[in-house]
Amino acid sequence: MELTTILFYLFSLITLGAAAFMVFSKNIVHSAFALMFALIGVAALYVLLYADFLAATQLLVYVGGILILILFGVMLTSLGYTFNFKTVTVNLAPASLLSATAAVLLIFAFVTTDWKISEIAEPTDTVYDLGMLLMGDYILPFIVAGVLLLIAIIGAILMSTHLSAENREGV
Amino acid sequence: MELLLAQSVIEPGLTHFLVVSAILFSLGVMAVLSRRNTIMVLMGVELILNSANINFIAFSRFTELSLDGQMIALFVIIIAAAEAAVALAIVLNVYNRFKTINLDDISLLKG
Numbered sequence: 001m002e003l004t005t006i007l008f009y010l011f012s013l014i015t016l017g018a019a020a021f022m023v024f025s026k027n028i029v030h031s032a033f034a035l036m037f038a039l040i041g042v043a044a045l046y047v048l049l050y051a052d053f054l055a056a057t058q059l060l061v062y063v064g065g066i067l068i069l070i071l072f073g074v075m076l077t078s079l080g081y082t083f084n085f086k087t088v089t090v091n092l093a094p095a096s097l098l099s100a101t102a103a104v105l106l107i108f109a110f111v112t113t114d115w116k117i118s119e120i121a122e123p124t125d126t127v128y129d130l131g132m133l134l135m136g137d138y139i140l141p142f143i144v145a146g147v148l149l150l151i152a153i154i155g156a157i158l159m160s161t162h163l164s165a166e167n168r169e170g171v
Numbered sequence: 172m173e174l175l176l177a178q179s180v181i182e183p184g185l186t187h188f189l190v191v192s193a194i195l196f197s198l199g200v201m202a203v204l205s206r207r208n209t210i211m212v213l214m215g216v217e218l219i220l221n222s223a224n225i226n227f228i229a230f231s232r233f234t235e236l237s238l239d240g241q242m243i244a245l246f247v248i249i250i251a252a253a254e255a256a257v258a259l260a261i262v263l264n265v266y267n268r269f270k271t272i273n274l275d276d277i278s279l280l281k282g
Contacts, residue, residue, distance in 0.1 A: 051241050073259045102200055159264055
């Protein structure tokens with residue numbers, strides 16, 4: 001058995017186990033930390049798929065950015081007691097039925113479809129090619145994504161400053 | 172010969188990655204549907220986006236999609252970052268107004 005095979009099974013096990021723990025854990029802080037392990041496992045799967053730049057981006061943006069934001073959200077929206085971190089679970093039977101159905105149908109479709117696999121040459125690193133694509137074919141989506149991020153930043157800042165100004169008036 | 176067959180079965184191909192992403196997707200759907208904490212729902216959405224990304228990159232590795240798939244995955248990550256920032260700002264505003272982030276309790280359109 002090759003090393004790649006062992007690593008694939010190890011990291012997919014880590015990803016799926018952490019994701020399952022995240023979904024079924026009662027404590028939301030435990031869920032956030034399980035989400036971190038799931039995201040790191042996904043980054044390792046990207047490395048196994050020769051997407052080195054995307055793996056680094058995943059680690060920087062998700063683990064370094066979004067996860068910290070989520071933890072801030074958890075801390076700021078609870079009243080400071082640990083029992084308030086616990087979350088309510090509803091619709092357990094219909095939700096598990098629906099998601100199990102979705103999983104079974106997707107896996108059935110993925111396994112039975114005859115994918116046209118073409119073996120590409122193993123790229124040494126993808127950063128150069130991705131950069132050329134980003135400045136060439138994908139220049140318009142690149143600029144639009146920049147504008148989107150600017151709008152998101154302005155919107156988030158506007159909402160949170162409005163919040164703190166309101167607080168000060170109230171006090 | 173049998174050993175060769177066993178190796179070809181067990182070696183991770185396109186289908187293996189797709190199955191992993193399918194299970195990840197269903198776990199994300201489970202989180203979105205069954206949890207009533209807004210932040211848990213956001214985490215489920217992140218799982219769903221990640222499973223879509225695994226699909227894109229697996230297709231970029233194994234089919235003719237090549238680097239275009241990685242490019243799409245890059246834009247998905249960008250949009251996920253913007254979504255998380257704005258959604259958490261909204262959640263903080265909702266918490267400030269209603270003093271709860273249970274989705275069933277937030278039923279007013281006009282605060």
